[in-house]
Structures are given as structure tokens and as C-alpha cells.
Amino acid sequence: xxxxxxxxxxxxxxxxxxxxxxxxxxxxxxxxxxxxxxxxxxxxxxxxxxxxxxxxxxxxxxxxxxxxxxxxxxxxxxxxxxxxxxxxxxxxxxxxxxxxxxxxxxxxxxxxxxxxxxxxxxxxxxxxxxxxxxxxxxxxxxxxxxxxxxxxxxxxxxxxxxxxxxxxxxxxxxxxxxxxxxxxxxxxxxxxxxxxxxxxxxxxxxxxxxxxxxxxxxxxxxxxxxxxxxxxxxxxxxxxxxxxxxxxxxxxxxxxxxxxxxxxxxxxxxxxxxxxxxxxxxxxxxxxxxxxxxxxxxxxxxxxxxxxxxxxxxxxxxxxxxxxxxxxxxxxxxxxxxxxxxxxxxxxxxxxxxxxxxxxxxxxxxxxxxxxxxxxxxxxxxxxxxxxxxxxxxxxxxxxxxxxxxxxxxxxxxxxxxxxxxxxxxxxxxxxxxxxxxxxxxxxxxxxxxxxxxxxxxxxxxxxxxxxxxxxxxxxxxxxxxxxxxxxxxxxxxxxxxxxxxxxxxxxxxxxxxxxxxxxxxxxxxxxxxxxxxxxxxxxxxxxxxxxxxxxxxxxxxxxxxxxxxxxxxxxxxxxxxxxxxxxxxxxxxxxxxxxxxxxxxxxxxxxxxxxxxxxxxxxxxxxxxxxxxxxxxxxxxxxxxxxxxxxxxxxxxxxxxxxxxxxxxxxxxxxxxxxxxxxxxxxxxxxxxxxxxxxxxxxxxxxxxxxxxxxxxxxxxxxxxxxxxxxxxxxxxxxxxxxxxxxxxxxxxxxxxxxxxxxxxxxxxxxxxxxxxxxxxxxxxxxxxxxxxxxxxxxxxxxxxxxxxxxxxxxxxxxxxxxxxxxxxxxxxxxxxxxxxxxxxxxxxxxxxxxxxxxxxxxxxxxxxxxxxxxxxxxxxxxxx
Amino acid sequence: xxxxxxxxxxxxxxxxxxxxxxxxxxxxxxxxxxxxxxxxxxxxxxxxxxxxxxxxxxxxxxxxxxxxxxxxxxxxxxxxxxxxxxxxxxxxxxxxxxxxxxxxxxxxxxxxxx
Numbered sequence: 001x002x003x004x005x006x007x008x009x010x011x012x013x014x015x016x017x018x019x020x021x022x023x024x025x026x027x028x029x030x031x032x033x034x035x036x037x038x039x040x041x042x043x044x045x046x047x048x049x050x051x052x053x054x055x056x057x058x059x060x061x062x063x064x065x066x067x068x069x070x071x072x073x074x075x076x077x078x079x080x081x082x083x084x085x086x087x088x089x090x091x092x093x094x095x096x097x098x099x100x101x102x103x104x105x106x107x108x109x110x111x112x113x114x115x116x117x118x119x120x121x122x123x124x125x126x127x128x129x130x131x132x133x134x135x136x137x138x139x140x141x142x143x144x145x146x147x148x149x150x151x152x153x154x155x156x157x158x159x160x161x162x163x164x165x166x167x168x169x170x171x172x173x174x175x176x177x178x179x180x181x182x183x184x185x186x187x188x189x190x191x192x193x194x195x196x197x198x199x200x201x202x203x204x205x206x207x208x209x210x211x212x213x214x215x216x217x218x219x220x221x222x223x224x225x226x227x228x229x230x231x232x233x234x235x236x237x238x239x240x241x242x243x244x245x246x247x248x249x250x251x252x253x254x255x256x257x258x259x260x261x262x263x264x265x266x267x268x269x270x271x272x273x274x275x276x277x278x279x280x281x282x283x284x285x286x287x288x289x290x291x292x293x294x295x296x297x298x299x300x301x302x303x304x305x306x307x308x309x310x311x312x313x314x315x316x317x318x319x320x321x322x323x324x325x326x327x328x329x330x331x332x333x334x335x336x337x338x339x340x341x342x343x344x345x346x347x348x349x350x351x352x353x354x355x356x357x358x359x360x361x362x363x364x365x366x367x368x369x370x371x372x373x374x375x376x377x378x379x380x381x382x383x384x385x386x387x388x389x390x391x392x393x394x395x396x397x398x399x400x401x402x403x404x405x406x407x408x409x410x411x412x413x414x415x416x417x418x419x420x421x422x423x424x425x426x427x428x429x430x431x432x433x434x435x436x437x438x439x440x441x442x443x444x445x446x447x448x449x450x451x452x453x454x455x456x457x458x459x460x461x462x463x464x465x466x467x468x469x470x471x472x473x474x475x476x477x478x479x480x481x482x483x484x485x486x487x488x489x490x491x492x493x494x495x496x497x498x499x500x501x502x503x504x505x506x507x508x509x510x511x512x513x514x515x516x517x518x519x520x521x522x523x524x525x526x527x528x529x530x531x532x533x534x535x536x537x538x539x540x541x542x543x544x545x546x547x548x549x550x551x552x553x554x555x556x557x558x559x560x561x562x563x564x565x566x567x568x569x570x571x572x573x574x575x576x577x578x579x580x581x582x583x584x585x586x587x588x589x590x591x592x593x594x595x596x597x598x599x600x601x602x603x604x605x606x607x608x609x610x611x612x613x614x615x616x617x618x619x620x621x622x623x624x625x626x627x628x629x630x631x632x633x634x635x636x637x638x639x640x641x642x643x644x645x646x647x648x649x650x651x652x653x654x655x656x657x658x659x660x661x662x663x664x665x666x667x668x669x670x671x672x673x674x675x676x677x678x679x680x681x682x683x684x685x686x687x688x689x690x691x692x693x694x695x696x697x698x699x700x701x702x703x704x705x706x707x708x709x710x711x712x713x714x715x716x717x718x719x720x721x722x723x724x725x726x727x728x729x730x731x732x733x734x735x736x737x738x739x740x741x742x743x744x745x746x747x748x749x750x751x752x753x754x755x756x757x758x759x760x761x762x763x764x765x766x767x768x769x770x771x772x773x774x775x776x777x778x779x780x781x782x783x784x785x786x787x788x789x790x791x792x793x794x795x796x797x798x799x800x801x802x803x804x805x806x807x808x809x810x811x812x813x814x815x816x817x818x819x820x821x822x823x824x825x826x827x828x829x830x831x832x833x834x835x836x837x838x839x840x841x842x843x844x845x846x847x848x849x850x851x852x853x854x855x856x857x858x859x860x861x862x863x864x865x866x867x868x869x870x871x872x873x874x875x876x877x878x879x880x881x882x
Numbered sequence: 883x884x885x886x887x888x889x890x891x892x893x894x895x896x897x898x899x900x901x902x903x904x905x906x907x908x909x910x911x912x913x914x915x916x917x918x919x920x921x922x923x924x925x926x927x928x929x930x931x932x933x934x935x936x937x938x939x940x941x942x943x944x945x946x947x948x949x950x951x952x953x954x955x956x957x958x959x960x961x962x963x964x965x966x967x968x969x970x971x972x973x974x975x976x977x978x979x980x981x982x983x984x985x986x987x988x989x990x991x992x993x994x995x996x
Contacts, residue, residue, distance in 0.1 A: 019949075019959070022956075022957050022958075022959075023909075023910060023933070023958075023959050024930075024933070026909070026910075026911065026952075026956055026957075026958055027909075027910050027911045027914070027929065030911040031911065031914075031929065034915070052928075052929055053928070053929045053930045054928035054929065054930035054931060055930060056930060058930070059930040059931070059933055059934065062933075062934050063933055063934065063937060066934070066937050067937075070941070
């Protein structure tokens with residue numbers, strides 16, 4: 001290595017290797033000379049020197065390691081010192097302009113906070129694995145059915161055995177069915193708990209162990225095995241105070257179960273299950289008391305290590321085809337096996353993605369806004385930076401300084417955002433499907449924090465680096481010269497205005513996109529709330545109850561109970577009518593369709609209908625405000641007549657052109673007289689069209705499950721109390737649960753959409769405000785830069801109107817171009833939100849026009865300030881400034 | 883040449899280097915020569931081991947170093963005693979002499995070997 005080359009290297013920092021070589025070789029050479037001077041031959045001297053010095057290579061290695069360590073340590077120290085200095089300086093600068101800083105931080109906190117909050121929901125829904133071991137191997141299987149003990153119908157569904165037969169695809173298969181039972185512990189009043197019947201491999205499939213005791217043993221899943229349960233941590237604490245519960249007895253609907261274990265506190269799958277009961281297969285009808293009408297079984301599986309979801313789906317398809325031929329309406333192969341997480345997320349996927357995209361757009365607008373502000377401030381700072389350059393600051397150093405300032409702004413914004421997001425997440429939980437939110441509740445955890453930090457970093461790079469580079473390229477002479485004259489050179493001014501203008505156009509177009517999205521959602525919500533549910537929910541309260549089969553074994557006993565409760569209710573002041581029904585509208589239950597045919601043409605397939613089968617007492621239609629033509633259902637004591645009340649849809653399907661009242665219909669083999677026709681009710685959700693409905697008298701077969709409805713003139717709390725009192729007075733051991741006003745019941749079905757809509761509306765409003773600020777900032781900056789030009793114009797006779805028109809025209813042009821681009825983009829993108837809309841076209845002209853109009857008004861308002869300032873320009877002062 | 887009279891104790895080498903630098907700034911080679919001359923070649927050190935020892939002393943702030951040009955125009959690294967180094971030397975030297983005196987007393991005790 002030549003000396004010169006080394007010197008070159010040293011220019012870039014200490015040359016560790018060169019220094020060590022220099023030092024050691026100097027020593028060895030001098031030592032050799034020393035021996036030569038003692039009379040040794042050069043060769044001998046070299047050997048002697050080597051011996052006296054010892055292992056050169058070893059010494060060199062040790063020095064090398066030492067020096068390298070030291071060098072990097074000192075570099076780190078220097079960097080930290082510089083950074084600390086930059087930070088101190090940045091802090092000073094931000095404090096020097098508190099209003100500017102506070103505004104920028106607020107804007108960033110809004111943008112970052114929205115993203116943090118939405119990310120926590122998206123993370124839960126799509127990214128974060130479910131809280132189970134190797135959760136990515138867990139899938140759900142469609143098209144399976146649990147075997148029923150007395151099944152006589154043809155077997156057309158595969159069973160779990162078919163899947164476990166080949167363990168190279170499905171390592172474990174299990175099923176569960178969620179329901180509810182009344183829990184009695186130690187003579188207290190019964191309490192409704194969420195239970196799940198689970199099959200033998202359920203806990204193994206999820207890879208979960210009991211925290212205390214054990215999960216059920218194989219023989220406890222066998223037919224006639226000892227009845228056992230596993231309880232949740234919550235039940236353990238609540239009912240048993242956390243004491244030893246293993247082998248104690250738990251009573252569910254009057255039947256005793258031995259507790260064998262307690263699950264960990266974080267486990268409540270499915271949903272928020274509190275008690276897990278082993279299910280023997282094939283199951284008997286005795287488990288039905290936990291469910292309404294049908295067993296809501298879900299099948300899950302842990303895939304074998306090598307199997308993919310697609311392979312599993314193919315395999316499931318093969319199994320399915322063994323049992324029946326596939327018809328067009330059946331599940332496509334791809335839906336047979338799906339990741340469990342995707343199944344739990346269900347149909348909320350689109351809305352979450354749209355929310356995420358909207359939050360990202362909002363952040364972009366915030367970035368553009370901050371960038372705009374920083375750019376306009378960069379002009380004012382040019383002189384300060386020029387002085388620093390003169391004082392010897394390198395371009396790198398100045399760039400770094402500015403980047404540190406941006407980082408500080410973004411970091412402060414992010415810190416506020418995280419605090420705010422902690423609260424926002426609670427609201428956001430409503431956008432998640434409940435069965436997922438329960439399994440893995442969203443929150444501000446390490447992952448979310450990491451995301452926020454990344455976003456803050458990316459944000460500060462986006463809004464900070466461009467101004468930083470621009471500023472660091474400061475032309476000394478020009479900056480110093482023009483600093484006194486209140487602005488940069490003409491060329492730079494033009495470039496700055498163009499940059500600011502482009503940013504405003506971008507902001508406005510993004511804001512219009514968000515506005516259109518929010519507008520479409522608002523229209524949908526409005527349409528939904530205006531949808532006629534078919535009943536009058538006002539002043540109606542409801543509660544649900546479930547009979548324990550042991551205490552109310554026969555229909556007569558239930559009929560007596562209902563009669564007494566309803567009589568008590570009707571006698572209560574403030575309540576005008578009361579009734580019982582097997583399933584309330586909007587509760588998403590009782591969706592069993594029965595095939596109904598007109599008795600006068602039983603073979604006419606065009607006149608067949610599916611009737612949703614419901615049981616009700618007389619007075620139900622009156623209580624719910626459903627119009628009735630003909631007769632009401634017979635009283636509870638009357639069991640003699642085979643009658644039915646049908647809704648308009650079903651009546652129209654059966655007798656398209658004749659009056660249905662008085663005619664007979666066929667329910668399977670059974671002939672029934674239609675005594676009344678009622679209006680259609682939206683049974684599941686407001687945004688689903690009503691199906692055929694078939695009401696049968698409750699007296700025929702009082703259900704184990706029923707809801708009681710009462711209408712009156714009293715206040716809802718008083719009416720609810722009366723409802724509870726009526727049930728309690730009749731039988732204190734029957735708990736009434738899910739008590740609510742009918743309006744609340746409807747609201748529950750609307751809530752996710754409402755939350756979505758409100759969030760989008762919030763984003764849209766923020767976007768508009770930010771865009772307005774952007775317009776304001778750019779115009780103000782423009783006026784400031786053009787003071788001289790305006791001054792000249794005024795001196796040449798321009799009127800105030802001319803001057804303000806100049807400014808307003810510029811603002812309107814920017815907003816107009818932005819709005820146009822935004823409308824076009826929204827037009828292209830709106831089809832992605834189609835599935836989220838209700839009764840609104842994704843290209844609803846009213847929404848598009850409204851968004852553009854709102855923005856135009858706001859942009860116009862934003863031009864007033866700068867326009868006023870422009871008209872205030874005094875030609876004398878400006879010209880003298882030059 | 884009496885160059886391999888066994889290992890020097892670690893602390894001893896430190897002491898020797900610090901002593902060598904009292905009143906003069908030296909590069910590694912000169913430190914080795916100084917020690918050899920002063921001890922009349924009675925103590926031999928493996929000269930390469932000077933350098934790691936010097937690095938340790940520098941890390942502890944007992945010596946400082948800088949690059950200068952030698953008489954022959956070579957880049958050489960010259961070591962100097964720092965203020966703390968001087969203090970360290972006097973403490974260490976006192977301790978050493980006390981120990982040495984004590985050991986001498988033991989060895990001179992009757993029956994004396996010396």
C-alpha cells in the first residue's frame with residue numbers, strides 16, 4: 001500500500017490497519033537494526049528480532065480487534081452527540097414557533113392516529129395470528145353436519161370420520177356448537193351462560209390445555225359417559241371465587257356436571273364461551289335445550305404439516321362427492337376449506353380494507369399539508385440556513401438537521417396518536433365481527449406500536465425530506481442578497497408556488513375521494529334507517545327466556561307459564577299489550593324454512609313457498625304493530641284448530657291472484673287453514689329482503705326458547721322492570737335475559753355499519769379541513785411572495801376587487817383541478833365499495849355532486865383570508881421595501 | 883542474550899511502561915530498549931506484548947498517544963504519561979516497594995538464604 005493511498009484512506013477516517021502495520025513494522029525494523037549494530041548478519045538479526053518481538057501476527061490481531069472496537073465506539077458516540085445536538089436545536093426551533101409546531105403536530109397526530117387505530121383492527125382481522133399454537137394451520141370446513149342419533153333421513157353429508165380417515169391432509173378435526181344454558185351454582189338464581197358443545201378433538205385441534213385440572217378424557221366424550229364440563233376462567237372466579245373446583249358439580253338446566261378443568265383466562269373460543277361440554281356422537285335431542293331449532297355446528301381442523309388449504313379443499317370436495325352430486329347452488333370448492341381466521345372475519349373484510357385505505361388517504365393528505373407548511377417555511381428559513389452554511393455546516397449536516405426536525409414532529413404526533421388510538425380502539429371493536437373480536441380483541445400492543453413508529457418514520461421522510469433537500473441546496477449568494485427583500489429569486493418562487501400548488505391539488509383530490517366514500521356510506525345508512533322493518537319498534541321492550549326441560553317438561557306446563565306471565569304483564573299499568581314469540585325479528589335466529597304449498601294445487605311448483613317458521617301467542621302482531629288482515633292466532637288454551645297466519649310474501653307466492661285468508665295450505669302432509677295475513681317483517685337484518693313467514697299458534701307446541709314482547713305507554717326502564725317482575729313473580733327460577741328495547745335490538749344489527757359510516761364521515765370531514773388549510777397556506781404564501789407585484793398593480797390603479805379576484809381565482813383553480821381529479825378517481829374506485837352500500841348506486845350522482853360542492857364552498861372560504869390580506873397590501877410600503 | 887527469564891507479571895509490565903514514560907515521551911521500540919537498559923537486561927519482556935498493554939493503558943487513560951514523524955521521517959506513534967498515569971504510577975510503585983520489602987524481609991529471616 002502506497003503512502004499516498006493510505007493518506008487518501010485516512011481522509012475518510014482513521015486507517016486502523018495501516019496504523020497498526022506502521023507501528024509494529026517500525027518496531028521490528030528498529031530491533032533488526034539494533035541486532036545488526038551488535039554485529040549480527042542481517043539474516044540472523046531478522047531472526048533475533050522476530051524472536052525478541054514474539055508472535056507478530058497474534059499481536060496484530062489483538063490490536064486490530066481492539067482498535068476496531070474503539071473506533072466504532074467513538075463513531076457511535078460522535079453520532080449520538082451530533083444527534084443530541086440536532087435534537088436540542090430542533091426542539092428549540094419548534095418551541096420558537098409554538099403555533100406552527102402545534103398545528104403540524106396536531107395534523108400529524110390525526111393522520112397517524114387514524115392509521116394506528118385502524119391498523120389495530122386490521123391487524124386483528126388479517127395479520128395477527130389467532131391466539132392458538134400454529135394458528136395458520138387452523139381451518140374451518142364447510143358442508144359437514146353432525147350425526148343425529150335418530151337420523152332416518154338419507155345421509156347426504158360427510159361426517160368427521162371421512163376427514164380423519166386420511167391424516168395426511170387433516171391432522172385433527174373437531175366440531176363445536178355454541179348455545180346457552182342456565183347455570184345454577186349453590187342455590188343462587190340461575191344465570192344464563194354461553195356454552196359450547198365440543199367434540200373429542202376440539203381442544204387438541206386448537207392446541208389448548210386446561211390451566212387447572214384437565215380437558216375431558218376420551219371416555220367422557222363417549223355415549224353414556226360421565227357428564228363433565230370445563231369452565232372458563234371467568235366462571236371459575238365469578239361462581240367459585242377461584243377456589244379449587246375440580247370434581248365439584250355444576251348445574252346446567254337442572255342437570256349436574258362434574259367440573260374437570262378450568263381453561264386459561266385468555267381462552268374463550270368460540271366467542272366468549274364460559275362452559276365447554278363434551279359432545280357424544282351421534283348426538284341426541286337432549287342437547288337441543290341449549291339451541292334454538294337447530295344445532296349451529298362449526299367444523300374446524302388442524303391441517304397436517306405438509307398440507308395446503310387448497311389441497312385440503314380438493315380433498316374435502318372428493319369426500320363431498322361421495323355423498324351427493326354437486327348442484328349449481330352448492331359451495332364452490334374454494335369455500336369448502338378456509339383459514340379459520342378468514343372464516344371468523346367473514347363479510348367485514350371489505351369494510352376493514354376500505355377503512356384502512358381511507359385512513360391511509362387521510363395520512364397522505366396530512367403529509368401533503370405538513371409538507372406544504374414546511375415548504376412555505378423553508379423560504380423563510382433560507383437566510384438562517386445560509387448563515388449556517390457560511391459558518392461551516394455541510395450540506396449533509398443541514399439536511400440531517402431538517403430531517404431530525406421532521407422526525408421530531410412526526411414522533412411527537414405519533415406519541416399523541418398512540419394515546420388517542422387507545423381510546424379509539426374501543427370504538428373500533430364494533431367494526432370487527434364479534435366472534436373474532438372476542439377471540440382476539442384488538443388493542444394497542446407491540447405490533448401496533450411498531451406499525452405506528454414505521455408510519456411516523458415514513459411520514460417524516462415523505463413530508464420532511466423534500467423540503468430538507470430543497471433547503472440544503474440553498475444558493476448562498478442569492479439567499480443572503482434577497483433575504484432582506486422578503487423573498488427568494490423569481491425562478492425559485494415560481495418553482496415553490498408550483499410545488500405548493502401541486503400539493504394542494506393532490507390534497508383536494510384525495511379529500512374529494514374520501515368525501516365521496518363517506519357520502520355513499522351516509523346515504524346507505526340513511527336508506528337503511530329509513531327502511532321499513534315491517535314492525536313498529538317504538539315503545540316495545542323485550543326479553544328472552546329459556547325453559548329448563550326438567551322443570552317444564554310438557555307443552556301444557558309451558559303454556560300455563562306463558563299465560564300467567566302475559567296476564568301479569570297486561571295487568572301492569574303502562575303496558576297495553578304483551579305476547580310471546582319463538583324468535584324475535586333482527587336477532588338472527590329461527591331461520592328454519594319450511595316448504596309450504598297451497599292445498600288446492602299441491603303439485604304446482606310455481607306456487608310453492610319457503611316459510612320461516614315461527615310460533616306466537618295472540619296479540620303478537622298488535623304488540624309489534626304489524627298489520628293483520630283476518631284473524632289473530634288462537635289463544636294459548638285453544639289447541640284444537642290447525643291454523644296458520646302467513647305474511648304477504650308467502651301469501652302472494654301461494655295464491656298470487658286470490659285472497660289467502662280462508663284458504664288451506666299444506667305443511668308437509670299437514671293441512672292448515674290460513675286465518676290471517678300479516679305484513680312482511682325483516683327478520684334477520686334491515687338490509688335483507690323479507691322471506692316468507694309462517695306463524696303457528698304457540699299453544700300447539702310452546703317452545704323451550706321464547707321472547708316476550710310488551711308494548712305500552714311507560715318509559716322503557718319501567719317497562720323492562722315490569723317485564724322482569726312478571727317473569728320473576730311467575731317463577732323466580734327462570735332467568736330472563738337479553739332484555740332490551742326493540743329499538744336497541746334493531747340498532748345492534750345496524751351498529752357495525754353505523755360505526756363504519758361515522759369513521760368514514762370523520763375521515764372525510766378531517767380531509768376537507770386539511771385541504772382547506774392547504775389552500776389557505778398556499779394562497780397566503782403566494783400573497784406574501786407577490787406583495788411587490790400586487791403593490792405595483794395597486795399603484796397602477798388596480799381596485800381591491802381586482803386584487804382579491806386574483807387570489808380567489810388562483811384558489812378556485814387549484815381546488816377545481818383537485819376536485820375534478822378526485823371525482824374521476826372516486827368514479828373509478830367506487831365500485832370497490834359496492835358490497836358495503838345499501839340501496840345506493842356506487843356512482844350516485846347526488847353524492848358526487850355534493851362532495852364537489854362541499855369542497856368548492858370550503859375552498860372558497862379558505863381563499864377569503866389570503867384575499868383580504870392581498871387587498872391590504874399598501875403599494876408605498878412594498879415598493880419602499882425593495 | 884538473557885531474553886527468556888519467564889513471564890512478567892501483568893501488573894509489573896504496566897509499572898515498567900509507566901515508569902519508562904516518566905519525563906519522556908517514547909514510541910514502543912524505545913520503551914522496550916529503555917526497560918532493557920535500565921534493568922541491565924535482567925528482565926526480559928516479549929516486546930510484542932508491549933502494544934496490547936499500551937492499548938489497555940490508553941483505554942484506562944493512564945497514557946496518551948499521538949502520531950509524529952521520527953528523525954528519519956517515519957510516522958511513529960509516541961506515548962506519553964498522563965496526569966492520572968503519573969498518580970497511578972506512584973500508588974503502584976509504593977505498593978510494589980512495600981511488597982518487595984516485605985518479601986525481602988521474609989527471605990532474610992533466620993535462617994537466611996541471602
